[in-house]
Amino acid sequence: MNPTDITAGQDEAWMARALKLAERGRYTTMPNPRVGCVLVKHGKHLADGYHQRAGEPHAEVHALEAAGEHARGATAYVTLEPCSHQGRTGPCCDALIKAGVARVVVAMQDPNPQVAGRGIARLRDAGVEVRLGCLEADAQVLNAGFVSRMTRGRPRVSLKLAMSLDGRTAMASGESQWITGAEARRDVQRLRAQSCAILTGVDSIIFDNSRLTVRADQLGLDDAEVIARRQPLRVVVDSRLRMPLAAACLSEPGETLVVCVEGSESPRRDALMRSGARVLEMPAGDDGRVDLGALLKWLGDEGGCNELLVETGATLAGALMDACLVDELRLYMAPTLLGSDARGLMALSGIERMAEQRPLEILDIRALGKDWRILARPALA
Numbered sequence: 560m561n562p563t564d565i566t567a568g569q570d571e572a573w574m575a576r577a578l579k580l581a582e583r584g585r586y587t588t589m590p591n592p593r594v595g596c597v598l599v600k601h602g603k604h605l606a607d608g609y610h611q612r613a614g615e616p617h618a619e620v621h622a623l624e625a626a627g628e629h630a631r632g633a634t635a636y637v638t639l640e641p642c643s644h645q646g647r648t649g650p651c652c653d654a655l656i657k658a659g660v661a662r663v664v665v666a667m668q669d670p671n672p673q674v675a676g677r678g679i680a681r682l683r684d685a686g687v688e689v690r691l692g693c694l695e696a697d698a699q700v701l702n703a704g705f706v707s708r709m710t711r712g713r714p715r716v717s718l719k720l721a722m723s724l725d726g727r728t729a730m731a732s733g734e735s736q737w738i739t740g741a742e743a744r745r746d747v748q749r750l751r752a753q754s755c756a757i758l759t760g761v762d763s764i765i766f767d768n769s770r771l772t773v774r775a776d777q778l779g780l781d782d783a784e785v786i787a788r789r790q791p792l793r794v795v796v797d798s799r800l801r802m803p804l805a806a807a808c809l810s811e812p813g814e815t816l817v818v819c820v821e822g823s824e825s826p827r828r829d830a831l832m833r834s835g836a837r838v839l840e841m842p843a844g845d846d847g848r849v850d851l852g853a854l855l856k857w858l859g860d861e862g863g864c865n866e867l868l869v870e871t872g873a874t875l876a877g878a879l880m881d882a883c884l885v886d887e888l889r890l891y892m893a894p895t896l897l898g899s900d901a902r903g904l905m906a907l908s909g910i911e912r913m914a915e916q917r918p919l920e921i922l923d924i925r926a927l928g929k930d931w932r933i934l935a936r937p938a939l940a
C-alpha cells in the first residue's frame with residue numbers, strides 16, 4: 560500500500576511501515592519485543608524509530624528524538640502499546656504526551672503485565688486520541704514468542720526437522736549430515752539467529768557433535784557479523800548426564816546449559832562445569848526424565864526466553880509433541896529417499912489406531928532450493 564494513496568487505509572499504510580521498522584530488530588531485541596514507530600503530521604512522514612536492543616531506548620523515543628519539536632500535534636504509529644512502566648528505560652506513553660503527540664495508533668496491546676493496557680489508558684486520560692488494533696495480526700506474529708512468554712510463562716516452541724521424502728531423518732547409525740541443501744540450512748541459521756535458545760537432546764550431541772551455533776558466513780544477511788556476536792543459549796536435555804566432556808558446543812562462544820534430573824551424580828556434574836557447561840537440575844517427569852514442561856517454564860521465567868528452537872532427534876521431538884509443548888513444526892523435506900531402515904521423524908506414544916493419529920494444520924509450504932519447507936502446527940482437536 561502506498562502511504563500517499565488517500566483512498567487506501569492511511570493508518571494501515573503507516574502501520575505497515577512501522578512493522579517493517581520493527582522487523583529490523585528481529586535478531587537483536589530479545590528478551591524485549593520487536594517494536595517500530597512512525598511519526599506522521601498532516602499526512603506527511605516526520606520520523607522513524609525502532610527498538611534495537613534491550614536496555615537501549617524504545618522505538619517511540621528514537622522517533623521522538625528524530626522529530627524534535629515537530630512531534631507536537633503529530634500522529635504516532637506504534638506496533639506495540641507504548642509502555643507505562645519504568646523499566647530499563649522511561650515510560651514511552653509519558654514521552655509521547657510530553658512531546659504533544661495528538662493521536663496514537665497502536666497495533667496491539669502490550670502483553671507484559673506491567674503494561675497490559677495501562678499505556679493506552681494513560682494516553683487517553685491525557686486527552687490523546689488512541690486507535691487500537693491496526694494490523695494487529697501482523698504485530699502478533701512478529702512478537703509471538705514475547706507474547707507466549709508474557710501470557711503463558713514459557714517460550715514459543717518451534718520444532719525443526721529435516722527429513723527425506725519418505726519421512727526419515729537419519730540413518731540407523733545416527734548419521735544425518737546432510738539431508739537438505741544449502742538454502743534450507745541457511746533458513747535454519749536465520750531461525751537460530753532469531754531464537755533465544757536452541758534445545759536439543761544429548762543423543763544429538765553424541766551422534767552429530769552439533770555445535771548449535773549461528774555462523775555469520777551462512778546467514779546471508781548484511782549485518783551477519785553483528786548478529787552472530789550473540790549466540791543463542793544452547794540447552795541440552797541430558798537426564799542422566801551422558802554429555803561428553805569433549806562436546807564441540809562446550810567450547811563455542813555463548814553458553815551451554817545441560818539439564819539433568821534432580822539428584823544427578825555430582826562428580827559428573829562438576830566435571831561438566833569444569834568443561835564450560837552450566838548444569839541445571841529439573842524435577843523428573845513420570846518417565847524419570849527431565850520434566851519438559853518445567854524446563855520450558857524455567858526458560859521463560861528465569862531465562863527470558865521468547866523463542867525456543869528445537870533441533871533434535873525422534874525421542875525428544877516425540878516427547879515434546881506428546882506433552883503438547885510444540886507450537887510450530889518446521890519440516891524441511893529433501894527430494895530423496897532414505898529407506899525403511901533409516902530413522903523416523905518422531906517417536907510418538909499411544910498411536911495404534913487411526914482414531915489416535917495426530918492431525919496437523921499446514922500453514923505454509925514453499926520451495927527452498929531443491930527442498931521444501933512446510934510450516935505446520937498441531938491441529939486443535
Ligand code: AOF
Binds near residue numbers: 591609616619641671
Ligand atoms: C515500548 N516500546 O520499543 C519496546 C517496549 O526494560 P525496558 O525498559 O526496555 O522495558 C521492556 C519492556 O517494555 C518490554 O517487556 C515490553 O513490555 C516493553 N517494550 N515498549 O513502548 C518499545 N521495546
Ligand code: ZN
Binds near residue numbers: 617641642650651652
Ligand atoms: Zn517504552
